[in-house]
Amino acid sequence: MAKYEMFTSIDIGSYHLKGIVMRRKGDTWELLAYSSVRSRGIDGGEIKDAVAFKESLNRLLEELSEQTPKVMNSDFVISLSSFEFGIVNISNELVLSDEGEKIHVAPEHVDRLKEISIEKLSEDDGRMVFHIYPKRFLIDGRRMVFNPIDMSATKLEGEFIVVVLPYSVGEMYRNSLMDVFEFEPTFSASPVASAEGVLSEMEKDSGVVVLNLGHNFSSFIAYQNGVPIKVVSIPLGIKHVIKDVASILGTSMDEAERLLMTHGNAQYMDIEDEEVEYRGLDGRSVRSVGKKKLATIIHARLREILNKARRIYRELEISIPDFRDVGIPGGLVLTGGGAKIPRLIDLAADVFKAPVRTGSYSTSSNPPVVGSEDISADPSFSAAFGSIFCMAKNPYQPSTQKSSSFVKKILDFFRSLW
Structure with missing residues (x-):
């Protein structure tokens, strides 16, 4: 009977912690568990409250353990999100x-x-x-x-x-995680993990850009010849969109987030101006806003984020000879939680004047995962999936037995494919 191996991937974001547990048996990958919890104690990619951070991490591990046993006996990989990569x-x-x-x-x-x-x-x-x-x-x-x-x-x-x-930033995470795991897990950079979780090999070889729209900030990563060539952090994210909605409409951050997720739209020009209700800052009074006005607020901040990314994109086209005449062949891939905002692709295509698509694990050239239908098309899980498979191109890891074992298993699997 063929032996199976278990892998747990945790993506540490400033707003959510996401985790998946996968099993590999031969060439077959299967999703055993997944979960997402609100992260606490993290701000701007740095741990500000170690106790709160570890509590939220333990909660995530408990939720994963409820779905499948022996999670803590699996091989772990942790993707870190930081403005300073x-x-x-x-x-x-x-x-x-x-x-x-x-x-x-x-x-x-x-x-x-x-x-x-x-x-x-x-x-x-x-x-x-x-x-x-x-x-x-x-x-x-x-x-x-x-x-x-x-x-x-x-x-x-x-x-x-x-x-x-x-x-200093890496050591801060390492020390906190060692308190939870009692061993040093394998680490990956979230911008790389997100890209590896959504791209095809052809895109990475010919040239492509991935924009991960995170909560506190956005990450820009470009590939050519199969490897990343540029990583830039943009100090604006979906939190700033939510803040604009809350400030202009006079409501709480939670209510503004609900409006964004339920009624939000990146384009405002051709939508019906239907009224939607929301609660004011006091939590009791009921107000209303037209969907067109809500979309106008959202559109303005998203366009600002995309304009900042476009400047980096244009600089890349000018600086790389292969891109000067024909542009970046793979264009722009949007991923992360912010990529789920309706019609963001339309806005990005207008800003970049280049091919644009939404990236999720289902769009990558990585192996199919049985039972992942619920989340493989969700761009917010791109880094959680990508962390496992980007190890095939991550030969360096700290020299602990657990980390070395993880990398060897992933490398052996991909070598069997090549």
């Missing part, structure tokens, strides 16, 4: 032979070159590495290649793209 390019060299004799480049040589790069980056800049991707290699200072394995060389140089977070 970034990308750096780093190069280093490894001398393979001091005597000038050419030797075959082996996987362990490439791994050692990565380790040297990570060690240097951590020591010099105080940044924690979350993902590292090989960009190109140079054989004996002359020949440029993308994969040096089995080639002969005396010296190997490598250029890597590294997704990093300031060490």
Whole structure:
């Protein structure tokens, strides 16, 4: 009888914690449990109240455990959301032979070159590495290649793209999570996890941008040649849309959120101006607003967010030679909870003048997951799904037995597909 393995993915956002539990048996993936709870103790991607944060995390784990047993015995991966994620390019060299004799480049040589790069980056800049991707290699200072394995060389140089977070922020999360799990889980960066959870391999190779519309801020990540090339955080999110609704209509944040989720629309020009009721700040008085006015409030802030993202998008088109004449082939993919606002695609297409689609796990080229119909098309779960599968391109993890085991299992699965 084939052995199965369990994986639990938790996406830590400023507004919600989302979790999924999946089982892999051979080549088949199955969703066993999922849940979403309001996060507490987090603001702007940083832990402000460790006690409240751990309470909300434990609540999520309890809800997952109610759906399937032995959750805590599974392999964990945690995606972190932070305004301070970034990308750096780093190069280093490894001398393979001091005597000038050419030797075959082996996987362990490439791994050692990565380790040297990570060690240097951590020591010099105080940044924690979350993902590292090989960009190109140079054989004996002359020949440029993308994969040096089995080639002969005396010296190997490598250029890597590294997704990093300031060490202080990463350590803050690590310490809090260790109190809950009593072991160090595998970590991923939420912008990367979200992208890996919604994109196809063709999109990542040819060029594409993912805009994750989060609660406190939005994340912009671009791919080309299969790897991320730019990560930028935009200091505006759905919270700012809700604040505008609450301020203009004179209501609470909770009621403004309800109006956004129930009656909201990103476009206002051609909708029926039907009146909807809501409660005032006192919680008792009943007021009303036309759907067109509500949509106008929502539209203004969403357009501001998209305009900021468009500037980054245009800068990318200008700076990358392959994009200058034809644009970014994959266009823009919207994901995250904010991507569910009706007609956001229409607004984004008008702003970007480029192809736009909504991204969810069901739109990716990752393996199908049995029993995931309820959430695979939900863009708010993109990072939870993507965290598991982005490990196939995340060779670096802290050297704990639990983390190493997780990465090895995922890598073995994808190698079996390739």
